[in-house]
Amino acid sequence: MKPTSNFLSHLNPSQRRAVEHFCGPLLVVAGAGSGKTRALTYRIANLILQHKVDPENILAVTFTNKAAREMKERIQKLFAEQMAMQEYGEKYDLLPEFDQGKLRSRVYRTVIKDMWCGTFHSLFSRILRLDIDKYVDENGRKWEKNFSIFDDSDAQSLVKEIVTKQMNLDDKKFDPKSVRYAIGNAKNQGFSPKEFAIEQPNYRGKIIAEVYSAYQDKLAGNNALDFDDLILIPTRLFQQNEKVLDYWHRKFHHILVDEYQDTNRTQYEIIRLLSTNDEGKKSWNWDNRSTFVVGDADQSIYSFRQADFTILLGFQDEFGDGLEDDNTRTMVKLEENYRSCENILEVANQLIENNTQRIDKILKPTRAAGEEICLFKADDEVVEADFVINQIRKLEEENPDLDWGSFSILYRTNAQSRPFEDLLVKYQVPYNVVGGFRFYDRKEIKDILAYLKAIQNPSDAVNIQRIINTPRRGIGKSTIDTLVRASQELGTNLWEILNDETSVNTLAGRAAKSVNNFAGIIKKWQAEIETMPVTELVAGIIEDSGYVQDLHTQGTDEAEDRIQNIQALYNAVSEFQEENQENEESVTLQKFLEKTSLSSDLDKLKEGDAAVSLMTLHASKGLEFPVVFLVGLEQGLFPNYRSMQDPAALEEERRLCYVGITRAQERLFISHARERRLYGSREPAMRSQFLDELPEDLVANHHQTRQGYVKISTGSLPKRSDRNAFTSNTQSDVIQNWQVGDAVIHKTFGEGEITHVFDAGSKTSVAIKFTNLGTKIIDPRVAQLQKIN
DNA sequence: AAAATTGTTGCCAGC
């Protein structure tokens, strides 16, 4: 199939450069709303159509499952459109539905199915399902292909058990949560337990390293991995086994990574390994290969899980030609914004300029100015919610272009959703809360999944213990203790004991019978796992567990609710089975379990069901809405109090705000409250410092009255210089005199020369042209900047 | 062994 001539005509020149780039490394710096998804999908289509790349040689990494699904759908559509013209001589949209369906499913089978497109976690767990048996870690720990994936709460209880029971530490001093966090950080930076131990200078660090090692023992003992292992283990496997690395290196000719600014060291390392086969730069061979990354340092908002945007900033040095912006052939910037009205962009641009650590980049508007941004001051969080919901209802009514799905409410923390939900319910506005509590995290769902996991992977003692007496079947704490102790003493896992009738029969009579019964259930279904359709398997297990029956006898409303949820889980299984069968994919229990472990809540956000979306700013990344409400702009909340002392963390909060603003297409509302409930008591709240960084001439001030709200002013805030005189009395003492032409050295960016000085009252910014990195605008009070000579 | 009560801590973000 050959592409029709208009294939690339929907692209602007920069997008086109990105799409048509064939071999070698390329960094695409893609500002918000600049059409990077389009660039990615067209690039993949172009690789296949133009360069005859086999889809199975493509690896595309996205940030969420939803993004992966959308990307696949868009590519599918592109292909179907091409084929429609070729085979029917007709536009795809004009074909009868039957032919459309036929085309789509053929494209799926011949193109989409073979492509590896997904999140880091899903892609690399897939590799582990094939190759983990070839891996042995530094302590001889091994895993089998049917490993379980432990979620955060599983992981946390393991750590807690180690800290309190095994090592007898004070869990005040070694709070399991922070220990677990430290272990996660180590994994995300690529450290094994031993390597981590060496790095530790103090007692506390050494203890944490010990916990890390014991934690890995426990995981291996359960034949289980945590989320971070899903990336770290394949990385280590690739490092230790040339053959395995070489196989995957040869398989993936073209590697694409989206949201590259949010990759961490381990993820970077695995991309590096796959791209280069771990060879030195001189022997890299880019023939028929490419590594194509897309990102925007200004939207890096996941440093709390060790994402590091300097990886993106370093791409040019690591992979690229390292030439300056104007001359480089390994970087493309997408700066035209197609999403937002000009006013919104202007606000975003001005805000983000307050950050020092950036690539010089500005979003250029392509759309009309649009309406003013509306800033609303509320008395408290309830008034704030009232304002938002009323605006939504009013706009929806007045504007035929808008439906409920056009609106989103974005907040810093999940806990803020409550008052908005209350009012949406009151006015019967359909809405969707994204994130927070996942369906798969409900107790009854986790219980049923524990059965499934135990059957899939009997070494998984954590999940066995979860369900051995759920529902009650007379296996009490002391019985379980005896069994667990026995397994520890024999150095085997719990299942080996349960599965051995003679061992079990040494227990007191009643308990022995119950345990044998339980073991029988697990064994029975284990035997069916390869052959029985997943839906039947799950239905049978639910039945045999007696779980639903037990809920029935309870008879409470809550129990009825749980039964409903279990029904919904079953529905999810059958949907899963149907979908996969349609696409001629194999359907296994393992795949379903994987999906439940790795799916995020964002996945439920379906297009087409018209409902107001409520979510955190983090969850909003990559999405867009005609109308956006950015709420709770208060000191301590946003920016979050934990970030306020640390300049780097504060800059991340600012990027988060930037992400929020740039979600808006037509209208942007920003609000804050003067008082807010916190831990139950009312606390006064100050307006966020970010509000003072927005251009006042584009922002209209509003305040509530009994009748609703009135517009007070446009641009009536105190003049910027006055405000700064008031607010910035803390660190302005060490003002240096920066002048155009000064040679300076920056801690991370190296040497450069000042090309502009921006003086606004007490705040000074300087633009510096760095030798290797191009021009950046920097706040000399925050950055470590020194004059040289 | 399970249920009821009191106490404690936490709201930062999520694959």
Added chain:
DNA sequence: CAACAATTTT
């Protein structure tokens, strides 16, 4: 205030 853990009661 609410979720969760630890503790006491039946």
